[in-house]
Amino acid sequence: MDLKAPEQELSRFRARVAVAGAFVLICFGLIVARFVYLQVIRYDYYSTRAEENRISLLPIVPNRGLIMDRNGLVLARNYSAYTLEITPSKVRNLEDTIDDLSELIDIQPKDRKRFKKLLEESKNFESLPIRTRLSDAEVARFIAQRYRFPGVDIKARLFRQYPFGEFASHALGYIGRINQAEMAKIEDDDDLAANYRGTEHIGKIGLEQSYEKELHGVTGFEQVEVDASGRAVRSLARTPPVPGNNLQLTIDADLQRIAEEAFGNRRGSLVAIEPGTGGVLALVSTPRFDPNLFVDGITPDNWDVLNNSLDKPMVNRALNGAYPPGSTFKPFMALAALETGKRAATTVIADPGYFVFGNNTFRDDKAGGHGMVDMVKSIVVSCDTYYYSLANDMGIDLIANFMGKLGLGSRTGIDIEGESVGVLPSPAWKKKRFKKPEQQKWYAGETISIGIGQGYNAYTPIQLAHATATLAAGGVMFKPHIVKYVIDAQSGAKRMIEPTPIANLGFKPEHLDVIRKAMVGVTTGGTGARAFAGAKYEVAGKTGTAQVFSLKGSKYHEGAVNERMRDHALFIAYAPADKPKIALVVLVENGGFGAATAAPIARQVLDYYLLGIKPKGAVEDDSGAEGDTGD
Amino acid sequence: MIDIRGLAWRVIRPIDPALLAIIAGILGFAYIVMMSASPDRMSSHLTNIIVSLLVMWLVATQEPQKLQNIAVPLYVVGFLLLVAVALFGDVSKGARRWLNIGVARIQPSELMKIAMPLMLAWYFQKREGVLKVRDFFVAIFILMLPVALIAKQPDLGTAILVLGAGFFVIFFAGLSWWLIVPAGVLGAVAVAGVIMYQSQICAPEVQWPGLHDYQKHRVCTLLDPSSDPRGKGFHTIQSTIAVGSGGMIGKGWRNGTQTHLDFLPERHTDFVLAVVSEEFGLAGVLLLLVLYCLLIGRGLLIANSAPTLFARLLGGSITMIFFTYVFVNMGMVSGILPVVGVPLPMVSYGGTALLTLCFGVGILMSIKHQRRRVPR
Structure with missing residues (x-):
């Protein structure tokens, strides 16, 4: 054995120690380089990342504005309640979680169904309500067990509520959860997107939709420090939200209620307008619906009921139902005759009970005719023959031109979206409407039935009410509107929606006098006399009956025809006749004679509005048809 | 009087003042850091330190022959x-x-x-x-x-x-x-090779011979932390953010946002260095590294002049254990090594690791002490 071996070993060990020392320094040098890179070179980047981690901008959703009637009665309001919400992306098994939750909190199958529907429409990271309006006991029970349910939370939220349920539902509309299409639209606009961060609901129809901008308010923001689990630890800065503006309507809630109740179970519409301002006093469409059902997402069952009903409660008949005006068209025809000089008020025609045009015979309702008829009588007794010949004398272009100026067949511009156009028949319209050349041609014979408000004529109740109000205001047209004031919720400052005159049609006062006289005659001695018997004010009115179903010459028997094939009953009126405060149209679908079903509804509304008389219970009068002549 | 002096001498003599000063520096700094990272654990941390130092002394008094x-x-x-x-x-x-x-x-x-x-x-x-x-x-x-x-x-x-x-x-x-x-x-x-072919070998269906799935996951997450930002990558990402946002001198003691808002996982144990980095910045990291360098240098010096082969090898390798600890932990916290669960020696909370390390320091002291006693 080499004696020098231990010495050799020792020097080798020392060399190795030197190598190890150098290795340590190199490795630590690497570490230092890495820390210098992170902490000096990339400091700005990581510093920003840390701030992003720590600071979160939480939106503070503003309170939605209230909607009130013209006297300040609140028709749409907010209330605070607890909801149980699930963030699907944070939950492993949604079904199991809901099953477990249902042991603590009452979760009905309908809640599950609604949740499923919301889930399909939403993005994954949103939190969605499984139950709303929790009781205090339920809140307490959940909080005790919260640790078991990651991704499930209780939130205090403001809910929209329509305290009177179905009342004025078509005017108010409703809000609902923002769907993907609406979200896409919001996100197109950066300002809008910022203002809707945190907002879950948006106006879907009615005033809630058209005044969304006013009602929503400005979203506030809170800068908070959050921990890793996203819980806010402390507030750093706060920009308070600006609550949405309140709306005060032109609608009179009492008038609206009386009008709605007057319809009973009938389908139809009533629109009452203040002549000279265009303010809508009542806007009724029956059947109604409960807007409260929509606020948190309607359940599929409820939706099916509303959507599949033959009565179509979701259709706003006042704005979207287009009906032939029937005989309510006659006063406008008469005014057109006077204004265009096509026939003088004093001109008398002989009515044999029919009008012959070419090979066709157009019948009057009254067999044998009304005898000698002048303009006033033609309206009072609703003589068809008079208007057959008048339409023939005027020609379609003159008629279309005059009615178009009155706003028939075009949108009135009322402050609710989605208004229908209706049909103002004219050769130009026909050309656009049909494809085949032989259908596009206007036949002179078609003009004849236009004269009595039949044929292609189809107008919405709001258009008829608008035209009636224009008549009442002596030819000055005001844009119809439902909102009277936009009120700043904080300062209470009121901004009035000014009456907007659209046009002054410049009708001659003596012409208007003729029409007024004739229409007063309707309610005093004509087709509407029965409904207005004993009225303590003067009403200018006109009954109307619109054919739903062409009878091809055979005589119409109300009882023999299927209920839904019956004629629509109409009534237009303004009152008091000399100084009108209200103009209205009543339409009762399949109501039969206008004098029998529509005029009594108008009577109740006018009695209340002009005299303050409330009806004693619902008045049903089906027997009055026999006494009426014409129509 | 002489007896008491002799006794004191016997108690103090085995202790190497240089090593003691260095670990006192590390433990002292760690104590301050721990007061920020996990104030609830201070009393048990202190107990751990006292017990470990006693064990160190006990080992130091023993002869390497034992x-x-x-x-x-x-x-x-x-x-x-x-x-x-x-x-x-x-x-x-x-x-x-x-x-x-x-x-x-x-x-x-x-x-x-x-x-x-x-x-x-x-x-x-x-x-x-x-x-x-x-x-x-x-x-x-x-x-x-x-x-x-x-x-x-x-x-x-x-x-x-x-x-x-x-x-x-x-x-x-x-x-x-x-x-x-x-x-x-x-x-x-x-x-x-692993770095270059990361996307292929990290595909979910690929099995790594001899390694567990979670170990593969750790390596893959290290290569691309963003592939799993909420899961395994969370540690690495958040720790890197804590380190980087600390800058040169840090956000100040107890002011680390990553630390105190729970973004940093395991902040009192394996990731305590991220707390140091965030609150004391590069300066704090360099201070620790200098102390570790001194510890390792002193350890290698003791090994170098140990009288027996056994003592040399033992002293050298125990010293290098500190290096392995420090390198792996710092690499892990700064995101250049996978997360393998190695604490920062004498800084991370945890009695067992501290005890083992102090046992090691005790061995170094014992070797140093023996050198003086045994003539060659």
């Missing part, structure tokens, strides 16, 4: 316990690391951190003067057997530490460069 005597039994017992763990161990967090011995649960792999260098140093001491190439293979076998058992638990962090401790004994004993260099090159090539 350690040499217990080397083989300690290794055998440690090995048997590891086998027992593999057979009857308790499973916690998906790993079988603990052995329930009735009164307490013990983690035998911790024992190996000391037993391994003791055993190998004993072996080379025994073969002193008659060392053959064959002996290195025997040593590697002695080393790899427990390492394999620990890695299998799985506990990659401890396996790396035990492997490092054993490797440095063999290295100091004179393992041929002909073996070290090719192995090093092979390792470097493997690492480079």
Whole structure:
């Protein structure tokens, strides 16, 4: 054995120690380089990342504005309640979680169904309500067990509520959860997107939709420090939200209620307008619906009921139902005759009970005719023959031109979206409407039935009410509107929606006098006399009956025809006749004679509005048809 | 009077003032950091420190010869316990690391951190003067057997530490460069390969031979933390953010947002360095590194002048254990090494690791003390 071996070993060990020392320094040098890179070179980047981690901008959703009637009665309001919400992306098994939750909190199958529907429409990271309006006991029970349910939370939220349920539902509309299409639209606009961060609901129809901008308010923001689990630890800065503006309507809630109740179970519409301002006093469409059902997402069952009903409660008949005006068209025809000089008020025609045009015979309702008829009588007794010949004398272009100026067949511009156009028949319209050349041609014979408000004529109740109000205001047209004031919720400052005159049609006062006289005659001695018997004010009115179903010459028997094939009953009126405060149209679908079903509804509304008389219970009068002549 | 003086002398003499000063510096700084990272644990942290320092002193008073005597039994017992763990161990967090011995649960792999260098140093001491190439293979076998058992638990962090401790004994004993260099090159090539073909080998269906799924996951997450930002990548991402946002001098004591808003995982244990980095910045990291350099330098110096081969090898490898700890932990926190669960020595909270490390420092002091006593 080499004696020098231990010495050799020792020097080798020392060399190795030197190598190890150098290795340590190199490795630590690497570490230092890495820390210098992170902490000096990339400091700005990581510093920003840390701030992003720590600071979160939480939106503070503003309170939605209230909607009130013209006297300040609140028709749409907010209330605070607890909801149980699930963030699907944070939950492993949604079904199991809901099953477990249902042991603590009452979760009905309908809640599950609604949740499923919301889930399909939403993005994954949103939190969605499984139950709303929790009781205090339920809140307490959940909080005790919260640790078991990651991704499930209780939130205090403001809910929209329509305290009177179905009342004025078509005017108010409703809000609902923002769907993907609406979200896409919001996100197109950066300002809008910022203002809707945190907002879950948006106006879907009615005033809630058209005044969304006013009602929503400005979203506030809170800068908070959050921990890793996203819980806010402390507030750093706060920009308070600006609550949405309140709306005060032109609608009179009492008038609206009386009008709605007057319809009973009938389908139809009533629109009452203040002549000279265009303010809508009542806007009724029956059947109604409960807007409260929509606020948190309607359940599929409820939706099916509303959507599949033959009565179509979701259709706003006042704005979207287009009906032939029937005989309510006659006063406008008469005014057109006077204004265009096509026939003088004093001109008398002989009515044999029919009008012959070419090979066709157009019948009057009254067999044998009304005898000698002048303009006033033609309206009072609703003589068809008079208007057959008048339409023939005027020609379609003159008629279309005059009615178009009155706003028939075009949108009135009322402050609710989605208004229908209706049909103002004219050769130009026909050309656009049909494809085949032989259908596009206007036949002179078609003009004849236009004269009595039949044929292609189809107008919405709001258009008829608008035209009636224009008549009442002596030819000055005001844009119809439902909102009277936009009120700043904080300062209470009121901004009035000014009456907007659209046009002054410049009708001659003596012409208007003729029409007024004739229409007063309707309610005093004509087709509407029965409904207005004993009225303590003067009403200018006109009954109307619109054919739903062409009878091809055979005589119409109300009882023999299927209920839904019956004629629509109409009534237009303004009152008091000399100084009108209200103009209205009543339409009762399949109501039969206008004098029998529509005029009594108008009577109740006018009695209340002009005299303050409330009806004693619902008045049903089906027997009055026999006494009426014409129509 | 003289008696008391003599007694004091006997108590104080084994303690190396330089080493004591260095670890006092590390422990003191760690104490301040812990007051920010986990103020609730201060009393138990203090207890751990006191107990560990007592053990250090106790070990320092012993002669290295005694350690040499217990080397083989300690290794055998440690090995048997590891086998027992593999057979009857308790499973916690998906790993079988603990052995329930009735009164307490013990983690035998911790024992190996000391037993391994003791055993190998004993072996080379025994073969002193008659060392053959064959002996290195025997040593590697002695080393790899427990390492394999620990890695299998799985506990990659401890396996790396035990492997490092054993490797440095063999290295100091004179393992041929002909073996070290090719192995090093092979390792470097493997690492480079993994980085270059990351997307292929990290595909979910690919199985890595000999490694667990979670270990593969850790490596893959390290290569691309953004692939799993909420899961395994969260540690690395948040720790890197904490480090980077600390800047040169940090956000100030107890002002770390990553630390105090719970973004930082394991902030009092394996990721305590991220707290140091965030609150004390690069300055804090450099301070710690300097202290570790001094500790390692002092340890190597003691080993260098140790009188026996056993003491040299033992002192050198125990010193290098500190290096392995520091390098792996700092690499892990700064995102250049996978998250393998290695604490920062003497800074991270945890009694067992602190005890083991102080035991090691005690051995260094004992070797230093012996040098003065035993004339050569």
